[in-house]
Amino acid sequence: MALTTFAASDGRGAVATDSPPVRPMSFAVIFAAMCALVALGYGVLTIRWVLLQPQGDDRMRQIAGAIQGGATVYLRRQSLTIAVVGLLIAAALSYLLMVEVGIGFLIGAALSGLAGYIGMQVSVRANVRTAEAARAGADAALKIAFRAGAVTGLLVVGLALLGIATYYVAVTPVDKGDLAGRHHALHALLGLALGSSLVSMFSRLGGGIFTKGADLAAGVAGTLDAAVPANDPRNPAVIADNVGDNVGECAGMAVDLFETYAVTLIATMLLGGLMVQDQAAGAVGYPLVLAGVAALATVVGTFFVKLQPDDPRLIGALSKGLMVSGVLAFVLFVPATWLLLPATFVIPGAETVVSRWGLLGAAGIGLALAGMILVITEYYTASGYAPVRGLAKASASGAAANVTAGLSLSMRSSAAPVLMICAVIWAAHQLAGLYGLAIAATSMLSMAGMIVALDAFGAITDNAAGIAEMAGMDTPVRDVTEPLDALGNTTQAVAKAYAIGSAALATLVLFADFGQTLAWPSGGCAFELDHPAVLIGLFVGALVPYLFGAMAMEAVGRVAAGVADEVRRQFREVPGIIDSSQRPEYSRAVDLLTKSAIKEMIIPSLLPVAVPIAIGFGMQWLMGEPAGRLALGGLLIGSIMTGVLLAISMTTGGGAWDNAKKSIEAGQLGGRGSDAHRAAIIGDSVGDVYKDAAGPAVNPVIKTINIVALLMVPFL
Numbered sequence: 001m002a003l004t005t006f007a008a009s010d011g012r013g014a015v016a017t018d019s020p021p022v023r024p025m026s027f028a029v030i031f032a033a034m035c036a037l038v039a040l041g042y043g044v045l046t047i048r049w050v051l052l053q054p055q056g057d058d059r060m061r062q063i064a065g066a067i068q069g070g071a072t073v074y075l076r077r078q079s080l081t082i083a084v085v086g087l088l089i090a091a092a093l094s095y096l097l098m099v100e101v102g103i104g105f106l107i108g109a110a111l112s113g114l115a116g117y118i119g120m121q122v123s124v125r126a127n128v129r130t131a132e133a134a135r136a137g138a139d140a141a142l143k144i145a146f147r148a149g150a151v152t153g154l155l156v157v158g159l160a161l162l163g164i165a166t167y168y169v170a171v172t173p174v175d176k177g178d179l180a181g182r183h184h185a186l187h188a189l190l191g192l193a194l195g196s197s198l199v200s201m202f203s204r205l206g207g208g209i210f211t212k213g214a215d216l217a218a219g220v221a222g223t224l225d226a227a228v229p230a231n232d233p234r235n236p237a238v239i240a241d242n243v244g245d246n247v248g249e250c251a252g253m254a255v256d257l258f259e260t261y262a263v264t265l266i267a268t269m270l271l272g273g274l275m276v277q278d279q280a281a282g283a284v285g286y287p288l289v290l291a292g293v294a295a296l297a298t299v300v301g302t303f304f305v306k307l308q309p310d311d312p313r314l315i316g317a318l319s320k321g322l323m324v325s326g327v328l329a330f331v332l333f334v335p336a337t338w339l340l341l342p343a344t345f346v347i348p349g350a351e352t353v354v355s356r357w358g359l360l361g362a363a364g365i366g367l368a369l370a371g372m373i374l375v376i377t378e379y380y381t382a383s384g385y386a387p388v389r390g391l392a393k394a395s396a397s398g399a400a401a402n403v404t405a406g407l408s409l410s411m412r413s414s415a416a417p418v419l420m421i422c423a424v425i426w427a428a429h430q431l432a433g434l435y436g437l438a439i440a441a442t443s444m445l446s447m448a449g450m451i452v453a454l455d456a457f458g459a460i461t462d463n464a465a466g467i468a469e470m471a472g473m474d475t476p477v478r479d480v481t482e483p484l485d486a487l488g489n490t491t492q493a494v495a496k497a498y499a500i501g502s503a504a505l506a507t508l509v510l511f512a513d514f515g516q517t518l519a520w521p522s523g524g525c526a527f528e529l530d531h532p533a534v535l536i537g538l539f540v541g542a543l544v545p546y547l548f549g550a551m552a553m554e555a556v557g558r559v560a561a562g563v564a565d566e567v568r569r570q571f572r573e574v575p576g577i578i579d580s581s582q583r584p585e586y587s588r589a590v591d592l593l594t595k596s597a598i599k600e601m602i603i604p605s606l607l608p609v610a611v612p613i614a615i616g617f618g619m620q621w622l623m624g625e626p627a628g629r630l631a632l633g634g635l636l637i638g639s640i641m642t643g644v645l646l647a648i649s650m651t652t653g654g655g656a657w658d659n660a661k662k663s664i665e666a667g668q669l670g671g672r673g674s675d676a677h678r679a680a681i682i683g684d685s686v687g688d689v690y691k692d693a694a695g696p697a698v699n700p701v702i703k704t705i706n707i708v709a710l711l712m713v714p715f716l
Helices: 024-051 058-096 099-136 138-171 178-226 238-304 314-340 356-381 386-395 399-412 415-445 448-470 475-519 532-573 586-623 627-665 675-715
Strands: 003-007 013-017 344-347 352-355
Touching: 024 099, 024 138, 024 238, 024 314, 058 099, 058 178, 058 238, 058 448, 058 586, 099 138, 099 178, 099 238, 099 448, 099 475, 138 178, 138 238, 138 314, 138 448, 138 475, 178 238, 178 532, 178 586, 178 675, 238 314, 238 415, 238 448, 238 475, 238 586, 238 675, 314 356, 314 448, 314 475, 352 356, 352 415, 356 386, 356 415, 356 475, 356 627, 386 399, 386 627, 386 675, 399 627, 399 675, 415 475, 415 627, 448 475, 475 627, 475 675, 532 586, 532 627, 532 675, 586 627, 586 675, 627 675
Parallel strands: none
Antiparallel strands: 003 013, 013 344, 344 352
């Protein structure tokens, strides 16, 4: 076997054996773009299929139209706000860094927003079709809801992969040499990552404030004050509540995982370019190829989501699709690895020997983590397991017991995912060093299409159950839509846990990029705890997720209070609402929520941008060189540690609270209207703010902080 040595531009070398038989970067970009087009093409065909399904009677179409109109109005206003802020940031990035970063920012923001907008438009049309399909049974309803959700998932991976691959080619200069040209292009891609991150944070926070403001108002002012259930057409906040499910979940999760997917791919490509150097063509292109084959596997996996006569479990049908996609993706990873990478190569400086088998093992570990998160989250949030059953039982002792038990469960639920993440970090590093950890993160994120489908499925089934109740559909239909709605709570919790777990790995890769960027091409960078700047950065970084979460929950409280007052006003001034002789003014609640949510999201969303700038330059000014970059490194570590724990506990605990309430509504512990039910409603109101507003919004916060820090490196 021939041995070839390549000399790096700074004198260091990468040793490789058995060079791959193709031009790695050209093959990677072309292959990734083709896979993205396949995913987008299948998504378009699926949209056509969904829209051809029957929509039910006039009453059902009227309700669905109101939901669709409210969601569209909100998303357009939110997009206008983001556009104004985004143009200002893009101009600043172009002036301070380079034009390619500013253009990349706009591309990332536009593609992220487009994935969320189209996915939401399909979802608000699929909800009524799912309710109508429930007349034919659970399998028919599940198929429509899942395939409509899959559209959003395929848009996320297709647009992200196509955007990254084509923009990388567009900004790679031909006059700087291979290594310098790749570094120029990869740093330009950071702008694309930041654009998707800011859209994700705005959408997650704004959508969360909207949906939970509506939910709290519908539950407290409607159910508790007037004894009108949240999904009852007499509840003035009912349409706003259903609108919120779409803008908060379908659009929110789409942009969230678009961001994580794009950030992870770009961070891994950058790390490969920084660490592997003259073998960087293969190391930079490898994540693109893994994402491409996983996109193809996701398309195949969607065909396996259906109820089997020998296994009527709803969660089993969805899990099968994820399992098939994961197994097929790993099988396809093997030829991709052998085509793109040499048998072994040595990372300069670290002297880490990386092999094909090691990277393939790291990729397999990332896929396994995605599956394990599904299992762990299902255990803590599904009504058939001990945690939710215990939480429902605690409701019989009153609201205080419910809230206490829910808080305890949410804290305990963070242990298993964190231990799993620790195991993945150790195993991936043992197999292939820091680059192996990045590949594990990329592999885990390669399943984003299927996970987004599961999340959108939850919002669609929630709306379908609401439409079935508001339209007065028959009991057999409700017997189908209610279990699908409960399953949707679990799948949404799974998607949120997946997003947070993948974000944990992604931010670790970003932190590695930060250290490597400071060190490249000639120096070293160490963050030692005996330096006061590092300690200050650690504490401030640990504070940010808590401060952001508090600001998000306070915003929900203010918005919910305003909408609750509007709901009470309508009950007081329009007495015919109770006996159904007069219709509530649904549009008043939707319009109030839209304006309030957009106003409330702006200041908290600026926090993860302002804090790293203040810490980096502030410590540099106070303590001199190198305090700025050391404090910034500490800030990144602190935000990752507390952000991941806080987000996991909030989202998992909130899902458990929701399903505990639903299990009581299904007839346990006295059923609807009982004291246990009233206590569970209060607990669910707390959990809703946790799982749909504060918790998910923490996820893009920690990534935005890391990307801003990377872009600050030239100034430090």
